[in-house]
Each structure stands twice: as C-alpha cells, then as structure tokens.
Amino acid sequence: MRKWAIFLGLFLLAACQNAVKTPETLRPLAGEGGTYIALLKPGAAAEALARDHGLAVAAEDRLEALGMVVLRNLPPGLAQRLAQDPRVQSLTPDRPVQAYAQTVPWGVERIGAPTTQAKGGNVSVYVLDTGIKVGHEDLTNLKGGYAVVKCRGRCKAAYDDDNGHGTHVAGTIAAVNNAVGVLGVAPAAELYAVKVLSGSGSGSISGIVQGLNWVIAHNNGGKPKVVNMSLGGAGTDDQDGQYCPSVRSRDALHNAIQKAVCDHAITVVVAAGNEGDDAANHTPAAYDEAITVSATNSRDDWPSWSNYGPDVDLAAPGVGILSTWHTSTTAYNTISGTSMATPHVAGAAALVLSRYPGHTPAQVKAALLQNAESTAGWTNTSGHPHPEPFLNVRGF
Template sequence: MKKLVLALGLLALAACQQQTGLSPQALREAGQTYIAVLEAKEVSPSRFAEGLAALERAHGLAIPAEDRLEALGMVILRGLSPAKAERLAQDPRVYGLTPDREVWAFAQTVPWGVERVGAPTTTAKGAGVSIYILDTGIKVGHEDLTNLAGGHAVVKCRGRCRAPYDDDNGHGTHVAGTAAAVNNNVGVLGVAPAAELWAVKVLSNSGSGSISGIVQGLNWVIAHDNGGKPKVINMSLGGRGRDDQDGQYCPANRSTDAFHNAIQKAVCDHNITVVVAAGNDGADAANYVPAAYDEVLTVSATNSQDDWPSWSNYGPDVDLAAPGVSILSTWHTSTSAYNTLSGTSMASPHVAGAAALVLSLHPHSTPAQVRQTLLQNAESTASWTNTSGKPHPEPFLNVRGF
C-alpha cells in the first residue's frame, strides 16, 4: 500500500468529514468552473436525477446534459460566482466541490520497451479486453491501430479530423501504439496487440486539458457499453496536487475531491483498472495527481540500460517501472506515421497493456488483483545501477509467462 500525504496541494479545499467548504483563497484563484460530487458512492439513476433536480431548484441552476455525469454521481458547474460556489459548498446535498484546474500530457522529449518487458513471448495478447486511452485522441485509420473501435470527445479534434476523437497532437496515438498496436507485420507491436482500443479525447491539440474534462471522460468510460469486456484506463497525464486520503485504498468514506472520487468510482465501484504516468519533473510523485492516488497503478520510466532518467518522478506512490526513454510508436501525422518519444507517458501504456494481458487470462480479476499479479511477476531492480540521483526501489514490469 502506498504511503500518501493528507493534503490537497493546489486544490485548496478544506475537508470536514463528508462536507467540503471552499477557502476564500480557493474561490479567488480557482476560476469559475467547479465539479460537484453529489453522491459519495454508486447510486441509481432515479436517485441522482431527483437529487440534481432539487439542487437546481435550490440554487437556480440549469445544468446542460453533457455536464450531468450520472455514472459518477457528479455535475460540472460553469460560470459560478465565488458567492454561489460558497453556497453550493455548504449545501448538504453536495458531498464535495472541487475547483477545476489544468492538467497536461506527461511527455518528456522526443520500442525497445515492448521487447524488454517480454511482451512478444506471451500467450495472452489482450483479446477480450478494452483499453481506454484518456489523452489527445487516437489517429483514426492508422495502419497499426486497426483495433480502434471508436471513442468519445470531450475536447473535439481541430483541423482535418476523421472523427471528433481523432488525434490533433500525437501524444495519444503514441500511447495507444505502445499499449496495443496490432501484430500485422508493419510498424510496431504493442504489449497487448489483440486488445480493443477506445479513444477518449480529453486533451487539446496543445496537450492540455482540465480536471472537469478528465472526469467527463471517466464518466463516459464507466457508462460505455463495451459488451461486458474488462476495462483498462490509461492516463498519461496529470497536474500538481496531493492525495487527500492517506494510505487508504477504496475507503468506505470516499474522497470529497472530484478527481479522486471519480477514480475511486471507476476502480472500486466499476472494477476498472486505472494506470497512470508518474510525471516528468524528477520529483516525488506524491505532489502530482492522479499519480499520488492509492487506487491507481503509477509508473516510472526507465532507459535501455536498466536505469532511471533523472526526470522520472519517484517515491512511495510509484508502483512499477517500465520503459520510457526513446520509445518508438505510432504517430498522428499520417496513417503510416511513427515517432520516438520519451517520458513517463511512454512508460504507462506498457503497464496498461500488461493489465490487459492479465485480464485476458483472468477476466474477473479486480484492479487490486491485477496489481498484485503484475507485482508478483515483476523483475527486481535491487541489482540495478541507479544514476538518477532519486530513490527508485520499484520493481520493473515483466509479462513473461502470461
């Protein structure tokens, strides 16, 4: 279990049991968009609709359909004045109220990695599992991503796009290729080439987005009917912040922070394995979310010399190390484009693909069981030479034997 810190960093929220009040500083600095958690845990659609209608009447709200996140029991509230935000925070029907804030893609600079983790040797290939890439989209029609089944756009693609969830940046396409590029004798091979890919575009063509956009994406994944197949989410993104529940995995009293609460619902209530990048600042991952959250699998980056680069985040919140330096994968500039990038963004999809391998063998595994399987099969790094200058005791991803 990770050792987490009871603080919210940039969120500036003051938690009081199950009710959240916003500090004056948060109201001045957080902007005009908030995410309201109405239900701590999973709730029926009728109860959610009833509670939301009462809240709208009480506060004079008219919340559009796209901001009603029924699967998460949340709503996005835009254009709120500080006074109205404070009144909502004190309403007993609001479990938590979180100011929106920016997140960004964790890519460092510019795929030996699939070979290094042993993916070509596996019997399991990820068949019967859906991997959802919450990112900048996925290149529609790419020759190596013919397993792209569809998607959803919170932030719509700009320019020459074949679908709203098409990739206008490249980051999401690169991540998708590492996780699940198909085995078709062209381009590259992903860790789980038989898995199904879904693009959830939550980042813009500049690689930036918001927490409200992320929770909209999570809401779509939870509600999406994929025929009952196990789901894996990869989020090679994040922003500054800290965990608000110290060392607690799926606690009975869920987080009042909307981002954390949404991830808890995905993992704890809907059995979705969530894999995230540790971050690229050479800093303690406890200072970044979602990397710091206890319910996710957090991944650091290694190079081909079995060492960690100085920029890879570290700390007790990191679960696994995976290849993340000079990774060749699919790219968005054409349907046959490839590119080499580095970052914990590139490491995370190795683990997302590995989770799909586990679930293709054991489809009823919980996220905790997927984590345990990956850790039990991981390679010890005790004998590695660590020149990063940062503590990296985490084991290295190994899928041999799957």
C-alpha cells in the same frame, strides 16, 4: 527536453486537496471561467439542484455514474451558496491538466511482450489523452471513443488526435500485429479514445471526470476495462495509505478514480510524472487505487526526470520509445516520458485480464508485481531512490 507540457505524463493542477467549503478553496483558477465539479450526496438530483439555483446544466455535464455534476460560469457568490447546499457533499474548483513527454527512442521487447500467449483479447483499454488517430494503419483495433475536448483541424471524428501524444500511447498499448509499423504490448486488445486534452495537451479535472464517467457508463459488452492516464499534476493523496476506503474522498478526481476502481472493477494505470520529484506531490500518481509507473531507459536505469517514491508501483520503458503518431495514417515517432512508460503497464494489465477476466484491479496489480523483475542489482544514476520493480510480462 520536454516536448510538451503534457506529462502525458501529468497534469498541471492546482493542488488536489480535500474540497472544503471555504472561500479560498472555492476560488477557481484564473481563466477557468468559474467552473466547479459538485459531488452530490446520495439521492441528490443534479436537475433539481440546478433548477433551484437557476442554472442550466448540459446533459454531458450530468455525470450520473459518478454522482457528480459539472457547473460552469459560476459567480463567486453563487459558488458559495452551492457549496452550502445540503445536497452538495463537496464543490471542487476546476483545474487545468496537461500531458508530458520528452524528446529522445524501444520497450515492448524488453518487457517480454512478444513472448506472451495472452495478447489482450476481449479486453477494452480506454486512453484518456489527446485522442487517437482515426484510420491509423497500426490502430485498426480502435473501436470508437468520446470527446470532452473536440479535435480541431482535419479530424475524422471528435475524438481524433490533434496532438500526437494519445496516438503514441495507444500504439504502445495495442498496436496490432500486422507486419507493418510497431507491435504493441497487447495487440489483440480493443482501444477506445477518450479525448480529454486539447491539441496543445491542456485540459481540466472536469474533463477528466467527464471522461471517467463515460468509461464507467460505456457498454463494451461486459469485457474487462483498463484506463490509461498518462497525465497528471501537482497535488497530494487526501487519503494516503487507504485503498478503496468505505468513506470515499471528497476531492472530485480522487473520488472518480475510486469509483472506477473500487465500484466498477476498472484497472487504472497512471504516470508517475516527469519532474524528478516525489510522486507523493502529484496526482493521480499519489493515489493508492491507481497503478503508478516510472520511466526507465535501455540501460536499465532511470532518467533524472522520472518521479520516484513509495507511491510508484512499477518501472517500465519510457526513454526513446517508438510508437504510432498522428500526422498521417502511416506516421510513427520516438519520444520519451513517464507517459510512454505508463502504456506498457496498461497493456500488461490487458494481458492479465485476457487470461483472468474476473480479476479485480487489486488482483491485476498483484499479478504484475508478483511477475515483475527485481531492480535491486541495477545501477541507479538518477539521483533519486527507485526501489520499484521493473515490468515483466513473460509467462502471461
């Protein structure tokens, strides 16, 4: 059964569709308080836009690296006027996001990670999730982070983990080789916690784009960057079949991922989702710019709940995965989901970039696919088509 509503795996979003300036598409989800993400036209200033409409915009809502601004508590009439402002390319209503996981326990050994010469050194991996447990014995490579949604309870930092999901993901990516606990795929990589989900695993698109904005702007000394997004929700690819098109998406989430991947060479790895559905019906899984990951079990088979379809790029271990946990600095837990498969691939991307730091996201994806294991001879009892190859890092 699913442990959370987080797919830490996918967010529960209203359908991600092109933001059209109509009353229907500008209607915010109930309870979201009239929050919108304005994608500004080139040269437009968020400060001037806010002033002209009598709005106060906090500094953290001015997403300069993305050319966006988060606008909160807008009455419907004001939202309509902003949508028609010539400086606004599109206005996307905020939508909730959640993390997925399922209860049930293996993975780094199967993909061959312990055999690699590359260990992820000089690569930064950003975990957009519920945070990462600060001070965990197996996550001494946590270098810092940023909190869109602040940790609640006994937290050592705003980006500390009050759920567990983000800590679990981080351990699979890069738990250090220190003779205790578990070993991550890329134990020499450095981790950054980007807390965009609450202790209940909920969040919003505005939080995701705020997190991506921070990742793009963050000075990590020029090292290659990888983003892990074990989250998602309902929606479709508004530019299906187009990788980094010159005319970018008008949807805020897709546009932000395109800017990260296409303009800033950040490799983005995302979960396919846990609905047993075509990944084309879920975002960011459906986006061509991301590397989308399904989940397998220790019998080289896919569970019925793992999403499928042409948008899925790779399969990776996602059932019964042991990793770090948030309840103490020495805690570990075993859970399942495409959320647990995704960090195997994010760690693998770090391995590639530690050997080839100049690789673009497209080249990273090509390297992973070229080295992947064919699943043509596997027994597939999931009830869904799963032709995607299985992650293999042997030889890296």
